[in-house]
Amino acid sequence: MLDYQEAARLAADIASRCTDAVLRPMAAQALPNLRNAALDHADPSTREEARRRLGDIRDLLQALDAAGFGHRGVPRTPEERYREMLGLPLGRPLAPAEIHRAWKRAAKTAHPDAGGNAEQFLALTAAQDALMKGVGRVG
Numbered sequence: 001m002l003d004y005q006e007a008a009r010l011a012a013d014i015a016s017r018c019t020d021a022v023l024r025p026m027a028a029q030a031l032p033n034l035r036n037a038a039l040d041h042a043d044p045s046t047r048e049e050a051r052r053r054l055g056d057i058r059d060l061l062q063a064l065d066a067a068g069f070g071h072r073g074v075p076r077t078p079e080e081r082y083r084e085m086l087g088l089p090l091g092r093p094l095a096p097a098e099i100h101r102a103w104k105r106a107a108k109t110a111h112p113d114a115g116g117n118a119e120q121f122l123a124l125t126a127a128q129d130a131l132m133k134g135v136g137r138v139g
Contacts, residue, residue, distance in 0.1 A: 004038035004047070007054050014057070021120075022087040023060055025109050030057060060087040079134060082127035096135055103128040 014027035030053035037050035
């Protein structure tokens with residue numbers, strides 16, 4: 001069984017200490033869901049949403065940790081780069097709503113009005129557009 005209190009502590013630690021532009025806001029956004037899921041009277045849909053958000057964090061941590069492992073000198077495809085920019089998992093089909101949620105999550109910190117820069121924001125938008133065109137294909 002998943003310990004939601006421990007998961008919330010982990011997400012809080014990531015949200016307060018991480019410097020990655022995608023991981024930090026992802027953990028901060030997951031924190032309320034994880035705290036609500038830790039309550040004794042939490043309903044199943046709250047726990048499912050918390051589990052999904054924790055899975056997103058896990059996938060991104062794995063992608064960040066394994067970036068380039070075993071791929072020295074092998075160029076990544078544009079789709080793989082786009083997925084990594086948005087913190088999306090590699091090697092499985094994506095739903096349009098999943099791509100949009102990932103873009104919104106990343107855009108919150110990359111937007112110039114939120115302290116990001118226009119170049120980074122435009123790159124995220126281009127990544128979203130490219131992935132939306134390829135929805136249904138495995139990366």
